[in-house]
Amino acid sequence: DQQVKQNSPSLSVQEGRISILNCDYTNSMFDYFLWYKKYPAEGPTFLISISSIKDKNEDGRFTVFLNKSAKHLSLHIVPSQPGDSAVYFCAARSTNAGKSTFGDGTTLTVKP
Amino acid sequence: DVKVTQSSRYLVKRTGEKVFLECVQDMDHENMFWYRQDPGLGLRLIYFSYDVKMKEKGDIPEGYSVSREKKERFSLILESASTNQTSMYLCASSPRRDTQYFGPGTRLTVL
Numbered sequence: 651d652q653q654v655k656q657n658s659p660s661l662s663v664q665e666g667r668i669s670i671l672n673c674d675y676t677n678s679m680f681d682y683f684l685w686y687k688k689y690p691a692e693g694p695t696f697l698i699s700i701s702s703i704k705d706k707n708e709d710g711r712f713t714v715f716l717n718k719s720a721k722h723l724s725l726h727i728v729p730s731q732p733g734d735s736a737v738y739f740c741a742a743r744s745t746n747a748g749k750s751t752f753g754d755g756t757t758l759t760v761k762p
Numbered sequence: 763d764v765k766v767t768q769s770s771r772y773l774v775k776r777t778g779e780k781v782f783l784e785c786v787q788d789m790d791h792e793n794m795f796w797y798r799q800d801p802g803l804g805l806r807l808i809y810f811s812y813d814v815k816m817k818e819k820g821d822i823p824e825g826y827s828v829s830r831e832k833k834e835r836f837s838l839i840l841e842s843a844s845t846n847q848t849s850m851y852l853c854a855s856s857p858r859r860d861t862q863y864f865g866p867g868t869r870l871t872v873l
Contacts, residue, residue: 656804686864691867692866692867693854693866693867694852695864696861696862699861739804739805746859748792748858748859749795749807751807752804752807754802755805
């Protein structure tokens with residue numbers, strides 16, 4: 651039973667356009683959501699997060715939207731840059747849990 | 763600066779060997795984690811630890827064990843390596859209920 655799903659294994663966009671990465675979850679106890687970015691041969695790094703009390707969080711070119719009723723979140727990158735090409739992992743956890751549950755990842759390719 | 767280091771970037775072992783993967787963090791974090799990453803399967807949690815000498819099984823603990831004798835060090839042990847344990851192994855640490863900081867990973871090949 652996969653509790654966090656990223657249904658698109660890959661996404662390709664043109665430089666300067668918007669990238670939208672999606673994530674769905676099934677566990678109603680999840681109340682904190684994170685996105686991590688991973689380059690080849692490196693460990694993932696934290697990108698942005700959102701608490702369930704919010705529906706949007708913005709940090710520069712990155713915005714995460716949360717739709718609790720649909721159990722869906724998305725990461726928007728505007729404008730996309732070639733350096734954004736990486737694997738993006740969605741993760742979720744509940745308040746009292748020290749561990750997060752990760753999705754399978756989406757490989758983003760931004761073409762110059 | 764936050765730092766998580768892993769003992770090896772690349773490792774080649776033979777089937778049946780005992781393998782130790784070491785992870786050290788310098789941030790005094792309570793939590794430490796071991797994941798494996800395989801194509802199409804994302805990050806799967808093997809074991810995690812909330813404190814020294816404490817450990818909990820993750821989603822795929824079979825064939826692995828862990829040791830945390832000191833707060834800064836978390837070791838993953840493959841008692842008898844098998845070819846299906848060929849993978850990228852990632853260690854992470856975090857303060858309680860906060861974001862995780864990952865090491866660079868160890869690519870293990872079991873022949």
